[in-house]
Amino acid sequence: MQGLADGYFVIPYTIADYLARVGPARTDVQHPAFDDVKREVMGRNAMLLNVNGRRTVDSFHRELGQIVWDSCGMARNRQGLERALQEIPVLRERFWKEVRVPGNGEELNQSLEKAGRVADFMELAELMCRDALYREESCGGHFREESQTEEGEAKRDDERFTHVAAWEWTGPDSEPRLHKEPLTFEHVPLSQRSYK
Amino acid sequence: MDLILHVWRQAGPTDRGQFVRYEAKGISEHASFLEMLDILNEDLIEKGEEPIAFDSDCREGICGMCGLVINRFPHGPQHGAATCQLHMRHFQDGDQIWIEPWRAKAFPVLKDLVVDRGAFDRILQVGGFISVRTGAAPDANAIPIRKEHADLSMDAASCIGCGACVAACPNASAMLFVSAKVGQLGLLPQGRPEHRERVLRMIAQHDEEGFGTCTNHGECHAVCPKEISLDFIARMNRDLFGSALAASSL
Numbered sequence: 001m002q003g004l005a006d007g008y009f010v011i012p013y014t015i016a017d018y019l020a021r022v023g024p025a026r027t028d029v030q031h032p033a034f035d036d037v038k039r040e041v042m043g044r045n046a047m048l049l050n051v052n053g054r055r056t057v058d059s060f061h062r063e064l065g066q067i068v069w070d071s072c073g074m075a076r077n078r079q080g081l082e083r084a085l086q087e088i089p090v091l092r093e094r095f096w097k098e099v100r101v102p103g104n105g106e107e108l109n110q111s112l113e114k115a116g117r118v119a120d121f122m123e124l125a126e127l128m129c130r131d132a133l134y135r136e137e138s139c140g141g142h143f144r145e146e147s148q149t150e151e152g153e154a155k156r157d158d159e160r161f162t163h164v165a166a167w168e169w170t171g172p173d174s175e176p177r178l179h180k181e182p183l184t185f186e187h188v189p190l191s192q193r194s195y196k
Numbered sequence: 197m198d199l200i201l202h203v204w205r206q207a208g209p210t211d212r213g214q215f216v217r218y219e220a221k222g223i224s225e226h227a228s229f230l231e232m233l234d235i236l237n238e239d240l241i242e243k244g245e246e247p248i249a250f251d252s253d254c255r256e257g258i259c260g261m262c263g264l265v266i267n268r269f270p271h272g273p274q275h276g277a278a279t280c281q282l283h284m285r286h287f288q289d290g291d292q293i294w295i296e297p298w299r300a301k302a303f304p305v306l307k308d309l310v311v312d313r314g315a316f317d318r319i320l321q322v323g324g325f326i327s328v329r330t331g332a333a334p335d336a337n338a339i340p341i342r343k344e345h346a347d348l349s350m351d352a353a354s355c356i357g358c359g360a361c362v363a364a365c366p367n368a369s370a371m372l373f374v375s376a377k378v379g380q381l382g383l384l385p386q387g388r389p390e391h392r393e394r395v396l397r398m399i400a401q402h403d404e405e406g407f408g409t410c411t412n413h414g415e416c417h418a419v420c421p422k423e424i425s426l427d428f429i430a431r432m433n434r435d436l437f438g439s440a441l442a443a444s445s446l
Binding site for chain 2: 056059
């Protein structure tokens, strides 16, 4: 799993080769991009600190995790995913109204760090469910319950989904845009995977 | 189980710090030590108090991020395990538990139980690597390595850089850490070309960071979650002697 997650197998050799050639370039904190990011991060920190609600960050994290666990697990179906896509925005709205982040933004503040991550997870969880809903086939390790063979095996839909997909973030409260890159197989025909 | 905790609270690096008494009630014996602190922190936040800052990441004993001195012992009473692998079944209902950060000049306290272990990073930056060309990984059998060396190197490589060795040492020495890194790389053919330089540089950086010298107490080995052997310090001392001689004759 670590091999998959850390990119050792995922990133092609060409990228390591490219990085080795360009080397670490000098960066300058005077660049306006630094100011923009700093302003953005500090604004977000202030927002999180000023909510001053009654619920801990962890309690929201757990509630979000339960939704994703129940509706966007290894096996998922349309009904569950549509429910999750209704529940997550409601939870996200409550997070920004009810979370309590103690301390301030001037020193080490682990609650604030966690709050920033959970705020991200709220968006990521919604995107995962949206993507899972869109992909109406069983693919890889994921089993879309509506897409199975008579024997209960995972069934791909190569006609509609022989592509890799990426979602483009278009801003908060705005629907992400789907980009597709077709997968073409010239020499080997696609077939049903079987472990029998 | 109900527990009485005495936790080191320190607002920042320049604050004096003190023990604060807390009561943790209704804790499951199946909870890990860090989960017990999570539960206490949730209570504190709900009461409007600041939670206790402590470090952790993988919570499965492989990342080296966690580390608390529990009842005087770095990583607590359990042998060969990191703090995150310690469970509350090792304690009794009604126990008093004293929880402190690593204490060493080279590991300044940032807040409560969190210390800055940047010194370890800087030691690694001067020698904890081998210089190789990028590209495809070489064939696994291209360089023969003696089984004994591969095994020893693997033992050294199990060091997770948590810093318990420093916290346990009366001299606050990090020699077990440095010797594990030097040993891991120096035992393999890929690490040999830079070995002598590496030993000198890493030990110089170790001293510069303010860690003490080793006087063979062996406390580091006793608390090491990966049970790294003191033999690696002996190996490194021999390497240091050879490297220093070689450097002086140039």
